[in-house]
Amino acid sequence: MNPSVSPANSNAGETRTLPVIFSGKKGEYLKIWLVNMLLSILTLGIYSAWAKVRNTQYLYGHTQIEGHRLQFLATPLQILRGRIMAVIVFGLYVIISSLHPIANLVLMLLLLVALPWLLIQGLRFTLRMTAYRNVRFSFDANYGGVLLHFIVLPALGALTFGLAMPWVIQRLQKYIHDSVSFGGHNFTLNSSAGYYYKAILVCIGLAILYFIGLGIFGSGVITAISAGNPAALGGMVIIIASYFIFGYVVAAVYQSMIRNHVMNNLSIDGVASFNSSVEVKPYIWLMLSNSLLLIFTLGLAYPVTQIRKNAFLAEATLVNLQPAADHLVNTVDDKYSAFGEEAAGLFDADLSLT
Template sequence: MNPSVSPDVSNAGETRTLPVVFSGKKGEYLKLWLVNMLLSILTLGIYSAWAKVRNTQYLYGHTQVEGHRLQYLATPLQILRGRIIAVILFGLYVLLSSMHPVANLVLMLLLLAAMPWLLIQGLRFSLRMTAYRNVRFSFNANYGGVLLHFILLPILGALTFGLAMPWVIQRLQKYVHESISFGGHNFSLNSSAGYYYKAVFACIGLAILYFIALAILGSGVFAALAAENPAAIGGMIIIMISYFMFGYVIAAVYQSMIRNHVMNNLSIDGVVSFNSSVVAMPYVWLMLSNALLLIFTLGLAYPVTQIRKNKFLADATLVNLQPAADHLVNTVSDQDSAFGEEAAGLFDADLSLT
């Protein structure tokens, strides 16, 4: 986000370009998260439903556009009921699959067939529990579309030895985003597979440069080892640290490029569009420093890393609200069950949108 950009509300009949403002505080959220975690442990996981709602409501409630905050509308009892049903079914799955090899095979096939449904239900619940200006989001994908994009296309990508994977990912993300609606209007994502290949080639180029540098450094280290030079130990440490850091560099470059491309081409015609300006190197530092925080605090800094990432991405995002956005009405009921979302997580079929 450009800090000099301020909300343009001078004319309600024109497009307003607005910053996404995230006001969450590290200390506040850390305290909330730690209390929620402690209560979840003391109640053997029962309070985790309340913890999830409180944590999500904090993050959503501190995210606003034009003074209107995001809302998370799920209730703890919805989450708890969904988790109880999901845990019971998961327990039955484990029990029955251990009784006989044939039963295990049948249940695995049934679970594979259920994966698209679990993904749909999980995303549908999460989005329908999310609202802006009292208008809810929704997810309108169908079983066949999810089966094609989440299972069949990735298999095709694997069969091409990964050569088709950028195209597969572009098609998958396009399908997911265009299945999301807001106020009864579906999003449109005018993304390009060529740009996904561009991001991959940029990462490959960085990898080539890194391994050339690593080969030069490594030859010096091996020479020092052969000469029993104590400096070789320092060289080995540098190589290990650089290898650790390089993974985050590649991930940050790819994610920043794709995030900008997706957001800059995502819109609802006549309602809203977005601008994203994530810069790769600051994002690299964010990811590296967050990883170090998690390592040195044994994971306890997780809420701090969430606040830092949410703040960074909010600052890099602008929302262009068009006149029709002021006249949207809610078209989604609140009768959804949380079972699909919790079952998807238990069966490792979860998908998160950020």
């Protein structure tokens, strides 16, 4: 559990350590999500812009620090206009690319060139529509930087047969966070590539232990099958289930290690720093149980899994606010189109900052 704010930390002029509180309710959000999905279907997707705003405002509005809630300021019409523009562009892309193989190749190259711009616009819109204490976030990356970190470095990492990918991921995440600002103050992420390699090595170690155990157990199952033992069927079920569980174990270990490392080394210049204490075992159970909920409800439990994950991560997060946080003013206007974000989603180039 997160500690409450002590009186000493609440005095003006001092840095105060505060919990992130998430108060969303599974039943409430499930009703909102289901109604939004039904109306989106009945209106052939038109209502989805309103659905996105309602869903996001609920999640943001139930996330608070020191009594101040996060705000999502985008309007449904703003998002709807962006989606209409994106659909038109996508439709033209499909029609023109089907006319001739050369046209398809040219458009694919143009899309590759546009990809960094789409990623920038998507993150910029999302962050500019997010506010805390009426102060908006911003994303100030440039085309060259995004091209380098999202396309060039991953390509180079692939050429090393994956050996450089932990370093590539570290550089990518650092670039994203360092490009975010709040009230004119830049985020800074002092992460270490060595820690990313450490997380990968831990996962590799777990994989080695798992496959050694699987080999020993599997040989026994094969022997039982050869002997015609009906108990071998139970062994096969165990092996299949172990694959499923092991995937979530490795993912939870890696994600919890990286999340803690990133948050514990993230700060806003002169404004705030962060602490994360995600524990591996509870996080494994969260991921595993959420996946089972999705499977057995055919995806209808998705809003429930969102509430569970948001509550879990909020409980594991602390924010250290410095006195300057009380004197920030907004430096971002709201004159920004949602086209980039929706286009990024249509072309499978969407990116979220979490």
